[in-house]
Amino acid sequence: MELYFPAPKYNGNYKEGQAQFNYRRGGGARDHAACDLYAPLESDVIAVTDGVVVEISGPGFAGTTEAISVFHEGIGVIRYGEVVKIPEELKKLKNKPEVKAGDVIAKVGWAVHKLSPMLHFELYDGSGSGNLTDRSGKVVYYNSGVLKNGKYQRRKDLMNPTELLDRLLKEIVK
């Protein structure tokens, strides 16, 4: 399987501070459901491997940004969030748009202007169905590294993406 790191111009640390998965947000109201990959504004966001687009959120995912979710065989569903400029052909979900490893699928956006631009990277094992955001407050999580009763406001098959990113990061080091 050909693998790529999703934000080639990444310049932060997704294991530190509020960029890390599980970081408590809003005074404990919410747990961070992603790893944030800081990168220059409008730099490329690329597909980590081959896949099929399954969900588009926004504009309005956060601020005026969007999110594109892709099912990657052997990995699961990745939601590439806080992005802009998703190609129009990838938004036509009825056509089951396919992406190839390394394809530019969006650009890094800027959702909250006091913070650096970033790619918000969420991972799901793909066994769930429906919207990736679940506001019911009744979700029980089961994947390793995910708090069973965490306040992620996400679908039950949410995963901790840190290990996957570690693996992908080695790809840009090569």
Place this chain on the structure above:
Amino acid sequence: MTIQIIGRSRQLLCCVFFSALLFCLPLCASAQTATSVECLVKVMSKNTLEVETKATPYKLTGDFDGDKIEDVAVVVKLSDTVKNIENAVTVEYPYAFGKDVDTDILALFIIHGKNKGWQVAQKSSVLLLGRNSALVFEKSRLNETGEAMRIQKKKGGKDSLYLITEGADGTIRWNGKKYVWTESQP
């Protein structure tokens, strides 16, 4: 004979119709006589807005402007053009997209109470309009269960509205002059 029966039937129908009209009219005739928030919104917006009761929740009460009198915030759908709505009520555009408005969206109508609160007397109202990321305004997701909007109480201060968004969450609060939307990082 036939003509007489038709004439009486018409009289009867007219009588029933006008009785029903007389019974219903006072319910929404004025803000003072409005018996429900649905009616109040119609009266105050001159029929340009309608409460969207499918939103969860569609109505929240609190002291949003900090005058210690109860106000109400209601999720509404647009029943008229934006231009006519702007002529009928005070409109603010607090969200990141500014005045980029899709008339198919839902919005938040806030009624400020006076004296004994919004149910008895109304001081003012404002419609917060515009594209935004709060899920409670997405028509396609109204049937989802859960609390998409709630009150954030602050001791000795104003109440704000907490809304869940696709990515994270945001708050609507009164800054003394207007309503401000602040969105958190997902």
